[in-house]
């Protein structure tokens with residue numbers, strides 16, 4: 603369970619996240635949507651202790667990230683496909699994370715296999731393609747067998763097989779009763795993956811609803827999303 607209560611983050615005079623209150627519940631995939639600059643990454647970074655909120659609180663299973671004794675065992679996150687030391691091998695990266703969180707080292711080979719990186723385990727991660735980097739990030743997120751998973755644009759850079767794999771993985775993690783929060787700009791993919799949607803615009807909550815309910819009176823999620831966010835797009839290209 604992820605609990606956000608009145609979370610606000612200012613950059614100068616501007617709120618990147620503006621009084622955001624929402625619960626992200628276990629047992630379903632929650633799609634986290636919103637236009638460029640809406641505040642999705644900032645929210646995830648606050649949740650994971652990488653940024654500090656100016657007001658409000660962000661809790662994982664009732665506890666702030668900074669107070670988790672072994673964070674990787676509570677919450678797994680894949681935020682940035684390049685968040686590893688480029689000179690380290692995939693295996694060394696994961697072994698370091700496992701040791702620092704007292705996770706059994708056999709988990710490293712398990713997650714390398716789960717993400718399809720076993721044959722690349724001893725390559726330097728700096729040489730990985732974008733998609734391989736995504737897979738390594740997801741391996742790190744799964745390492746501690748956490749009940750809460752946060753994925754920021756996880757299919758970015760993945761090939762079609764990888765896109766389907768992430769979709770099936772997210773759905774199976776939710777089916778196991780875990781909390782899965784997944785941001786995406788791909789409405790077709792979100793429609794296939796998410797059970798529930800949380801949509802931001804200019805840092806504010808625009809929708810918190812089951813996918814089926816949100817899409818109900820539109821032809822597709824894309825149509826429903828574009829109608830909802832039309833006034834919240836800041837960086838739209840000229841038509």
Ligand SMILES: Nc1ncnc2c1ncn2[C@@H]1O[C@H](COP(=O)(O)OP(=O)(O)OP(=O)(O)O)[C@@H](O)[C@H]1O
Nearest residue numbers: 613617618619636637638639640641642643644645
């Ligand atoms: N370190 C920072 N300094 C100043 N402004 C920032 C910083 N990080 C984010 N912002 C601003 O906060 C707002 C929200 O950005 P954020 O990256 O959270 O949006 P997002 O929804 O993840 O966007 P995208 O879909 O483009 O990744 C934007 O206006 C952005 O310019």
